[in-house]
Amino acid sequence: MWSEVEQFIATHRRFVVTSHVNPDGDSIGSALGLCELLRGLGKEAMVIMGDPTPMVYRWLDPEQEIRSPACPEDHIHIHDADAIFVVDVNGWERLGTIGNAVRDAKAAKAVIDHHPYRELITPLSVVRTEASSTSELVFGLIDHIGVPLTLRAADALYTGVLTDTGSFRFSNSTSAVHAIAARLLEAGVQPARVYDLVYNQNSEARTRLMGRVLSDIHFAGNGQVAWLVVTQAMIKEAAALPEDTSGFVDITMTLAGVEIGIIFVEAPEQTVRVSLRSRGNKDVNRVAVALGGGGHKNASGVVLKESMDTAVEKVIATAVETL
Ligand code: 5GP
Ligand code: MN
Numbered sequence: 001m002w003s004e005v006e007q008f009i010a011t012h013r014r015f016v017v018t019s020h021v022n023p024d025g026d027s028i029g030s031a032l033g034l035c036e037l038l039r040g041l042g043k044e045a046m047v048i049m050g051d052p053t054p055m056v057y058r059w060l061d062p063e064q065e066i067r068s069p070a071c072p073e074d075h076i077h078i079h080d081a082d083a084i085f086v087v088d089v090n091g092w093e094r095l096g097t098i099g100n101a102v103r104d105a106k107a108a109k110a111v112i113d114h115h116p117y118r119e120l121i122t123p124l125s126v127v128r129t130e131a132s133s134t135s136e137l138v139f140g141l142i143d144h145i146g147v148p149l150t151l152r153a154a155d156a157l158y159t160g161v162l163t164d165t166g167s168f169r170f171s172n173s174t175s176a177v178h179a180i181a182a183r184l185l186e187a188g189v190q191p192a193r194v195y196d197l198v199y200n201q202n203s204e205a206r207t208r209l210m211g212r213v214l215s216d217i218h219f220a221g222n223g224q225v226a227w228l229v230v231t232q233a234m235i236k237e238a239a240a241l242p243e244d245t246s247g248f249v250d251i252t253m254t255l256a257g258v259e260i261g262i263i264f265v266e267a268p269e270q271t272v273r274v275s276l277r278s279r280g281n282k283d284v285n286r287v288a289v290a291l292g293g294g295g296h297k298n299a300s301g302v303v304l305k306e307s308m309d310t311a312v313e314k315v316i317a318t319a320v321e322t323l
Contacts, residue, residue, distance in 0.1 A: 002144045012083035015045040020089040021096035027088040029160025030134035036153035050096035081107040088134035090115035132172040135160025154187035209238035221320040226252040227262040249275045272311040
């Protein structure tokens with residue numbers, strides 16, 4: 001599984017590691033973990049992301065080495081790299097503002113990911129949809145190569161596994177995931193500390209916004225579909241940030257009888273970011289793909305260039321059809 005990637009690493013010197021727009025715990029965790037591996041092998045490596053690192057993940061990068069949001073100088077780094085690793089991402093458009101620079105770069109490219117693909121962006125792609133997270137895959141690569149796990153890499157990879165498994169409660173929390181978590185704890189990760197840093201950092205503004213949004217929960221399909229709406233006005237009124245809505249959608253899945261949970265977040269310029277979650281065999285990836293997005297069976301997303309009303313109407317109709 002890793003021999004071609006090992007060869008790819010061995011034959012290049014200067015690496016850029018990048019990932020998707022709106023970085024999450026797994027994209028940041030897997031990118032930092034891979035960067036540590038490359039440095040451990042004596043390579044030059046830097047992480048460049050199109051969008052800034054959310055506050056709750058900044059402790060993983062105390063020296064602020066992650067270059068984000070990418071500036072013109074970073075486009076030069078992308079242009080000059082010998083090799084580019086793209087992690088946790090599914091398609092050029094999901095690379096956001098640096099997508100074109102990565103696509104046009106003469107560097108050799110490799111992908112490590114766990115999202116289902118419609119097409120591969122480069123032939124050297126290790127894509128394992130059965131993996132809980134890209135961090136799980138990067139752990140496997142580090143283990144395969146046999147480079148010692150630094151605490152920095154272990155914290156990053158643990159954060160990726162923790163966030164993509166919903167704190168070890170989604171169905172992707174396999175025995176392999178728990179075995180990896182054990183190895184990461186042996187490398188020095190303190191689980192209570194990581195959990196606190198990632199999940200117990202809510203601001204008053206986010207808490208008020210959550211209350212406002214939850215009090216207006218909507219249902220369709222006999223209570224099997226639940227959805228939340230966040231408008232720009234609500235965010236402004238609560239003095240919150242758009243990133244403060246992350247995780248709200250998971251609350252819809254705590255309701256008895258709900259099979260599909262959705263959140264609609266209004267963004268500027270008549271754009272709505274939609275996140276979908278589901279239980280068991282209900283496939284929200286199909287809903288997202290039908291509307292131009294993607295993701296996994298139980299967690300997917302799409303960005304719609306529509307008014308809020310039209311977005312809700314389209315997504316809910318498609319979701320109800322998949323019940
Ligand atoms: P989230 O709802 O946490 O933003 O995303 C859940 C999953 O859906 C992630 O695995 C992510 O890769 C995927 N996803 C979210 N938004 C989009 C999108 O706009 N396009 C595609 N293709 N996938 C998305
Ligand atoms: Mn992931």
